[in-house]
Amino acid sequence: MLHLRGPVLVGPQDRRDEAWVLGGRVTFDRPRTAGEDVQTLEGVVLPGLVDAHCHVGLDAHGAVDPETSREQATADRDAGTLLIRDAGSAADTRWVDDEPDLPRIVRAGRHIARPRRYIRNFAAEVEPEQLVDEVRRQARAGDGWVKLVGDWIDRDLGDLAPCWPREALDAAMRAAHEEGARVTAHCFGEDCLPDLLAAGIDCIEHGTGLTRDTVLACAARGVPVVPTLVNIATFPAIAAGGEAKFPKYAAHMRELHARRYATVRSAVEEGVPVFCGTDAGGSLPHGLVAQEVAELVAAGLPAVDAISAACWEARRWLGRPALEEGAPADLVVYPDDPRDDVGVLAAPSAVVLRGAVLAGTAAAAGGGR
Numbered sequence: 118m119l120h121l122r123g124p125v126l127v128g129p130q131d132r133r134d135e136a137w138v139l140g141g142r143v144t145f146d147r148p149r150t151a152g153e154d155v156q157t158l159e160g161v162v163l164p165g166l167v168d169a170h171c172h173v174g175l176d177a178h179g180a181v182d183p184e185t186s187r188e189q190a191t192a193d194r195d196a197g198t199l200l201i202r203d204a205g206s207a208a209d210t211r212w213v214d215d216e217p218d219l220p221r222i223v224r225a226g227r228h229i230a231r232p233r234r235y236i237r238n239f240a241a242e243v244e245p246e247q248l249v250d251e252v253r254r255q256a257r258a259g260d261g262w263v264k265l266v267g268d269w270i271d272r273d274l275g276d277l278a279p280c281w282p283r284e285a286l287d288a289a290m291r292a293a294h295e296e297g298a299r300v301t302a303h304c305f306g307e308d309c310l311p312d313l314l315a316a317g318i319d320c321i322e323h324g325t326g327l328t329r330d331t332v333l334a335c336a337a338r339g340v341p342v343v344p345t346l347v348n349i350a351t352f353p354a355i356a357a358g359g360e361a362k363f364p365k366y367a368a369h370m371r372e373l374h375a376r377r378y379a380t381v382r383s384a385v386e387e388g389v390p391v392f393c394g395t396d397a398g399g400s401l402p403h404g405l406v407a408q409e410v411a412e413l414v415a416a417g418l419p420a421v422d423a424i425s426a427a428c429w430e431a432r433r434w435l436g437r438p439a440l441e442e443g444a445p446a447d448l449v450v451y452p453d454d455p456r457d458d459v460g461v462l463a464a465p466s467a468v469v470l471r472g473a474v475l476a477g478t479a480a481a482a483g484g485g486r
Contacts, residue, residue, distance in 0.1 A: 118148065119446070119469065120155045124454075125162040127440045128429055129421045136162070138446040141472030145442055156474070158467050161454045163424070164439035165199025165220075165447035165470070166406050166462070167431035170322055170343045170394025173201060173222060174208025177400050179238025186210055189403045190219045195476040196404035197449040197465045200437055204301065204322060204343075204394070205264040207239055217471055221447070223435055225262035225301065226255030231280045234269045236399070245285035249292045256296035263293045264322075267302035268309035276365045277306035277326075286316035301343075305373060307331070314340065322394070325349060325373040327380050332387050341390035341434065342381075346412035347405050348396035349377045381416035391418070392434060393427035407462035414459055421456050446472040 119138035126132055137144050137155075171193065174186045181189075190213060193201060199220045203210065205228035213219050229251050230240035243251045255263050271278035281289075293300045299319035304310055307326035314334045321327075321335065324342040335342060352374035356367040385391055393413060395405040406427055413423035425431070429439050438444035450467040468476035 118150070118155045119472065119474070120157045121162050121448075121450070122157060122159045123162050125440060126164075129425050129456075136440070138469065138472045141446055143440055143442065143444050143446050143448075158450050158469070158474070160450040160452050160466050161461075162440070163197075163449050163451070163455070164428055164432055165449055165468075166197045166427045167200045167202070167393065167435065168193060168198045168395050168397065168406050168409075168427070169202045169392040169431055169435070170204045170345050170396050171198075171201045171403070172206050172396070172398025173203055173213065173403075174206040174210045175239065175398040177236075180206070180208035183212065186213070187216075187219065189398065190222075192403035193397065193406070194218070194220050194468060194470060196406050197462065197468055198404070198406045199447040199449070199468070199470055200432060200435065202262065202394070202435060204262075204396075205239070206398070217473070218475055220470070221437070222260075223262065223437075224259045225264040226259035228264050228266055228303075229255060230266035230269070234271070234280050235266045239399075240266060245282055248281065248285045248289045252289045252292045252300075253296055256293050256298035259298060261298050263298050263300045265289070265300060265302040265313075267304040267313055268306050268326075269303075270359075270363065270366055272363070274365075275363045276369055277308070279306075279309035279312065281309075281312070283312045283316065286312055286318075290317040306369065310334075314338065323349065323396075324384070325352075325377060325380060327384060329383070332384050332389060335384065335389045336387040339390070341392055342384055343392045343394040344377070344381050344413070344416070345394050345396040345409070346377060346381070346416065347409050348401060349374060350412075351400070352377075378416040381413070381418075385416075385418060385422075390430070390434070391426055392431050393423070407459070410459050410462055420459050423459060424455055424462070446470075450477065 121136045124132040228240035232242040301320035310331040352370045356370040360367040397403040455461040465477045
């Protein structure tokens with residue numbers, strides 16, 4: 118049994134003084150046996166954090182082996198990320214669901230891209246006339262999500278360009294929704310967004326090319342954006358690498374990077390839901406959730422809203438419980454209140470998954486009683 122001496126933050130401004138973990142689940146009613154063999158954790162308690170754009174089972178070259186996947190998921194867990202929306206992976210990570218010490222994963226199947234219009238070995242590559250069948254295939258392989266590559270560099274144009282014609286997107290959205298899946302899309306540039314939004318996209322990844330019109334369209338349709346700002350920080354290096362061959366593309370990437378905070382701020386001001394995602398996997402390491410929350414604050418989100426984008430509201434969006442009576446005890450304990458300083462998120466004192474203390478200083482020290 119665990120005794121949590123809080124504040125226990127069941128919502129952004131809703132706290133309980135204490136809670137218990139009994140049988141791997143949260144309760145706010147003091148158990149009759151609470152005096153017997155109880156481990157006490159003191160601090161500010163949050164629901165397990167959410168990385169809403171992550172890639173377990175993927176590195177820069179494609180799918181990785183289960184041992185590497187475990188290392189990735191463990192790094193996320195130790196950083197306090199206990200719920201992952203895996204936004205596309207070439208590896209089968211279903212085995213993770215049976216591992217009691219690894220985060221819970223909501224999968225989007227494999228990326229769907231045009232041939233030679235995305236990173237090699239990452240995606241299922243199809244032409245527009247094959248898109249509907251592939252969307253259905255990935256919807257059935259995932260956990261209620263499908264991931265499209267909405268745009269990528271077109272080498273003939275020398276710049277970012279949309280990957281799919283509108284009629285293919287319309288049919289793909291209908292197919293995904295018939296399968297009970299939501300669709301999200303990788304979007305760097307401006308031009309892919311109008312057709313995706315008109316076709317009924319359910320989420321936008323990165324969204325660096327959002328304009329006033331597409332921000333308003335997102336707001337009107339309730340389409341969330343996952344900005345992945347720690348990934349957008351790599352744009353200058355990407356631009357430098359493409360400068361000699363694709364100068365227009367390089368300039369475009371630098372411009373998107375320069376306005377990244379203003380783009381996120383504009384979306385938030387218009388009421389677009391924004392969620393925390395790191396884009397870990399591929400070229401980025403895992404365990405970056407605290408850095409992404411700090412980036413959201415740098416973009417202008419109030420600290421409590423940035424935390425909620427990785428916590429209470431993100432869990433609600435993904436249909437997973439936070440800290441509520443009877444919920445699985447997936448939670449993180451901090452020595453101070455991250456609402457006062459989001460930097461606190463970088464050093465949890467305890468990480469509790471399915472009721473077991475697995476990481477943090479409390480785990481290292483054996484906990485307190």
